[in-house]
Amino acid sequence: MTRHDSTLSPLAELASNVAQPFERARAMPKSVYTSEEFLAAEIENVFKQDWFCVTRADALPNPGDYTTLELAGQPIMVIRDREGQLRAQSNVCLHRMSTLLEGSGNTRAIVCPYHAWTYNLDGRLRGAPAMTLNEAFCKDGQALPQVRCEEWLGWVMITLNPDAPPVSETLAGVADLVGDYEMENYQQTFFETHRWDTNWKVLAENFMESYHLPVCHAGTIGGLSKLEEMVCPPGEEAFNYHWILKEPDFVLGNAHPTNTRLSGERRRTTFLLAIYPSLLITLTPGYFWYLSLHPHGVGQVEIRFGGGMAPEFVNDPEAQSHFNALKALLDDVNVEDRGCTEKVYNGLCSDMATPGHLSHLERPNYDFAQYLNARVNGG
Incomplete structure (x- = not known):
């Protein structure tokens, strides 16, 4: 049977999809986003089993x-x-x-x-x-x-899972990766909830890859995003990540002058962490923002959206102007992301839509598909 065989169940379609090596990988099948059967499987095997971020x-x-x-x-x-x-x-x-x-x-x-x-x-x-x-x-x-x-x-x-391993154990690799950023000391300066007209996985995947930044975010951060500098290593069992380098003149995206924790390129390195199933964190030396996603049916996503500053910027004399500038930027970025992700969901509902081949910059999406398959199919 081919990947287009309509006799396959959504779970079987995903299993067939992830059997390909990354060098030949395609986007996940449409049914993974539009099927009530698949939604029921991920509620039972993902959201009832794994850790979920509240705030x-x-x-x-x-x-x-x-x-x-x-x-x-x-x-x-x-x-x-x-x-x-x-x-x-x-x-x-x-x-x-x-x-x-x-x-x-x-x-x-x-x-x-x-x-x-x-x-x-x-x-x-x-x-x-x-x-x-x-x-x-x-x-x-x-x-x-x-x-x-x-x-x-x-x-x-x-x-909801009494047998889930402790978070610190499951995500020890995240602490190893970004421990010198001391994310635990960043302070939240805003928190909102939203509902968008797209599947939760479309928005999750949108966050996981920076391939879309120059086009989708042409009006905001796209010009600061250089595809040739993006690094997308293979993901881990409980999360994936990639990183980009921010321009030195983007003050909030770089380490504050009083930050003595980071040195060299780490002072301008932004990590994009996708912690399964749906905690998505942009962590820079100066600020952070995040999305925590939960499905609302197949066609909508509940979004817990927050962010804030590294302690050095919180204590800066210009703190309030930094907060305002960050929030204004992120609001504009969200408008762009909402437009892109709702278009993707509309498109994948089409009978004529076909999942295309993935770019090397979409390695995190491939790893996310592997995670989902392991949860819903026990693979």
């Missing part, structure tokens, strides 16, 4: 600070408790199963908006009005189900 730890600095999300259909809150510990727990009331908190904010207690059942920040049930006549009810020992939560290099990571 930065410094975005929740105080007791009662929280943010909410859905992971693989499960409403979850991440909250800092009275002891200063970050914890993730079910965002569903133990009574009539209403969701509890919405968005992000700060609260002294978790109060259900339906019947005012009230929980401590650690999830223990504190109060349940008008329940004294139910002889079977006792609030003692009742608590919201807990979800695994770990802080790693400043990132808040959660997983």
Whole structure:
């Protein structure tokens, strides 16, 4: 059977696709992006199994600070408790199963908006009005189900999988690669959520390759991107990466004069880290930004978008102007990326579309396909 054989299931099509060596590789089959069957497989085998990034730890600095999300259909809150510990727990009331908190904010207690059942920040049930006549009810020992939560290099990571290895173990290679950047000390200066009309993997792949920068980002950073200087090594089991060199006159993309951690070309090297399944980090010596992606059906993606500065720029007298310049740049870049990725999704829905051969600059996309196949097909 050929790769165009419509009798193949989406999972089988992907398995056939990744069997080719990189030198002969093509983009993933269309069904990987458009099939409900494939979406169900990745929810079950990817988003229910691997670590997912919620936000930065410094975005929740105080007791009662929280943010909410859905992971693989499960409403979850991440909250800092009275002891200063970050914890993730079910965002569903133990009574009539209403969701509890919405968005992000700060609260002294978790109060259900339906019947005012009230929980401590650690999830223990504190109060349940008008329940004294139910002889079977006792609030003692009742608590919201807990979800695994770990802080790693400043990132808040959660997983629904009780058997997943610790993040620090799974991603030890990332710490080895960029440990001298001290990413854990970068400070988040903005955070937003968005929903775009494209498949989550289209946006993930768009981030993973810089081949598109000169064209898609011609109005912003494209002129600063030199294809001949991009290096795309083979990826690792849990992540892939590549790097580009920023021009010396791009102040924010270079190490601050007071930065003594980095030397030589490292002072202008930008790493693009794709941590599976969907944490995408641009890490420069001066700033960082990231996307954390989750599917919303096959044709939309939920985006957790944030970024900030290296500590030297945070403490710079011109800090606010640096923040403003960075955010304005990233907003413009996002407009360009949204246009490109929504066009790709529209195109791959066409009956006449065919996955093309990959460039050597799309090595990360090939590695991402290998990862997905290993998860959904056990390969």
